[in-house]
Amino acid sequence: MSGPGTAAGAGGPRGGAAAEWGAFEDNMQGGGSAVIDMENMDDTSGSSFEDMGEMHQRMKEEEEVDAEAAAADEEDGEFLGMKGFKGQLGRQVADQMWQAGKRQASKAFNLYANIDILRPYFDVEPMQVRNRLLESMIPMKMINFPQKIAGELYGPLMLVFTLVAILLHGMKTSDTIIREGTLMGTAIGTCFGYWLGVSSFIYFLAYLCNAQITMVQMLSLLGYGLFGHCVTLFVTYNIHFHSLFYIFWLGIGGLSTLRMVAVLVSRTVGYTQRLILCGALAALHMLFLLYLHFAYHKVVEGILDTLEGPNIPPFQRVARDIPAISSAVLNTTAKTAALAL
Amino acid sequence: MAAVEEAEAAADGAAKPLFAGLAGVSISGDIPVEGEITVPVGSRSPDEDYSTLDEPVKDTIMRDLKAVGKKFVHVMYPKKSSALLRDWDLWGPLILCVLLALMLQGRSADSTEDKGPQFAEVFVIIWFGAVVITLNSKLLGGTISFFQSLCVLGYCILPLTVALLVCRLVLLANSGTVGFVVRLLVVMAMFGWSTLASTAFLADSQPPNRKALVVYPIFLFYFVISWMILTFAP
Structure with a gap:
């Protein structure tokens, strides 16, 4: 000392x-x-x-x-x-601790400071958000000139959170046994997984097909495309008419899909590339809506049943007049999706 | 002190005796004297004022409890006051959150294995939601600090906690259609109260043209919580 x-x-x-x-x-x-x-x-x-x-x-x-x-x-x-070996060791340890603490703190601070990097993507006015929501349902038939995509993340993020809330609502109003914890986590995982996963996948495809689109634009495009899903699911979870869902699925879901397809087509060159890109996107987007409407609860319950064994009494569902073929297809898609998830 | 003396001694040279440097400081009144005079006088007196080392534990706890209670009152009468923002704490949010989670947990009391997730999920929803709202408001250019916003959002759950209490009482008395209508009205009123109170506190810190964008996630957050309360049935 x-x-x-x-x-x-x-x-x-x-x-x-x-x-x-x-x-x-x-x-x-x-x-x-x-x-x-x-x-x-x-x-x-x-x-x-x-x-x-x-x-x-x-x-x-x-x-x-x-x-x-x-x-x-x-x-x-x-x-x-x-004699000072002990003191030196102590000082060294203290120094290391200090260094590690400083690194941690600076890392946390950097993370918090990184908010500033994201800030341009949240630079919107309420009117702009409203207009973009409306535009997401209006496909524009202009494929010779690249259509504009706003690189903005506020609307998509809020739409994803809204979709999470709607999914939870659907699970509760359906006859699902309420296991809120599991359902909540699954809902968040599904929505964010779809948004981020499909965006990255389509971005990768777009890179392969030489389409002019950035990751942020892709996120924004797909995120606003979820508006149709939100509207459809919100209505059909509350009004249990089957024909109504199909009308909504084709109408609103189809419109939002068409809009995204039109944008992608206008930014891609070559028929094969357009077909691959837009086919993948349209199929994924439309099937996701079907999946959310029909098979979501079933998957969750299936997982729960397998996890918890036969103790739980078989759960009562409202009989829906799903055609046998489509339900079989849905079940397989749901299972594959569940496996993928 | 010692450093200054040493430096002084070194500056004065070798000829002077041991404490020559100190004498020079006190007499000559050179430039560094000003800093020397102000530091000990200024730093000591507030320390003694705020010293909480030798006060009874009861005083400490009561002081904190009073602060929390005052903020509860602020939430129930949401005036344009910055008391909730100025000295934030997370005790109130913690208490409310735990209360809410504990009371909502009663739903699956018969099947024992579901207790954990229920509590944890309510807890996580509240904190995760509050963090998301806060980050969103920061991203939109709000001038509020992180914990201030968390504090306000947490304290504004109070009306919903009251709504849950009322709901449980109503459920004890009447679980039919009348009971549901009463619960619906109570929850909706308290949901509106929570949203209005939190926006009243938070709106000032946001850019005026973007208030709608900030309010939307708050609305969604309280909507999910109030809807969980409404659908709660033990």
């Missing part, structure tokens, strides 16, 4: 002030001067370490100033080697 600190202190006012500090030092740091005197003892040939050293040092204080200055460095190293 006292060794390195005072040694450094002694090294400070080296020139003239060391003379007046010399006596003070002798009293204070016994260990330190002992090491110094090991050196000096060779000339004096004394027997005892410290007493002889101290006497010797008092005798020739004036001459020793320079010697001490030279020895201070050695003393530093030697002293640390012998």
Whole structure:
């Protein structure tokens, strides 16, 4: 403790002030001067370490100033080697802790500061959001010139959260056994998984097909495309008419899909590329709506049943007049989707 | 102190005795003196004023409880006041959140394995939702700090907690259609109250042309919570 600190202190006012500090030092740091005197003892040939050293040092204080200055460095190293090892280790550990803490803090701060990077994508007015929501249902038949896509994330994010809420609502009003925890997590996972997953997938396809679109634009396009899903599901979860759902599915879901397809077509060159890109997007988007409407609860319950065994009584569902073929197809798609999820 | 003395001593040179530097400081009144004078006087007195080391534990707890209670009152009478924003704390939100989660947990009391997720999910929904709203308002250019917003959103759950209490009482008395209508009215009123209170507190910190964008997630957040309360049936 006292060794390195005072040694450094002694090294400070080296020139003239060391003379007046010399006596003070002798009293204070016994260990330190002992090491110094090991050196000096060779000339004096004394027997005892410290007493002889101290006497010797008092005798020739004036001459020793320079010697001490030279020895201070050695003393530093030697002293640390012998006695200050523990202190040095402690200091090293503390230093490491401090470094790690600083890194963590700066990482958290960077994360929080990264909000500023995202801020341009949230730079919208309420009117703009409303207009974009409306436009997401209006396909424009202009494929010769690239259509404009707003690179904005506020609307998509809010639509995804709305979809999560609507899904929860649907699960509760249907005859599903309420397991809110599981359902909540599944709803969030499904919506965000679809939005991010399909966007990345289509972006990858677009990269392969040489379409001019960025990731943010893709996220925005698909996110606004979810508006149709939100409207459809909100209505059909509350009004249980089957024909109504099909009308909504083809009408509203189809319109929002057409809009996205039109945008992608206008930004892609070549028939094959257009077909691949738009076919993938349209199929995924329309099937996702079907999946959410019909098979969502079933998947969740199926998972729960397999997890919890036969203790749970078979759950009562409202009979729906799904055609046998479509329900079979849906079940398989649902299962594959569940496996994929 | 010591550093200044040492530096002074070094500056004055070798000729002077040991405490010559200190004497020089006190007499000469050079430039560094000003800093030396103000520091100990200024720093000590407020420390002694705010020292809570030797006060009874009861005082400490009561002071915090009073602050929390005052904020509850602010939420129930949402005036244009910045008390909720100025000295934020997360005790009230924590209390409300735990209360809400505990009371909502009663639903699946018969099947024991469902208790955990229920509590955890209510807890997570509230905090996750509040964080999302806060981040959203920051992204839209709001000038409110992170924890201030969390504090306001958490405290504004209070009307919904009251609604849940009323709902449980109503459910005890009458679980038929009349009971449902009463619960619906109570929950809707309290939902409106929560939303209005939180927007009253948070709206000032937002750019005026984007208030609708900030209010929408708040609306959704309280809507989900109030809807969970409404559909709750033990």
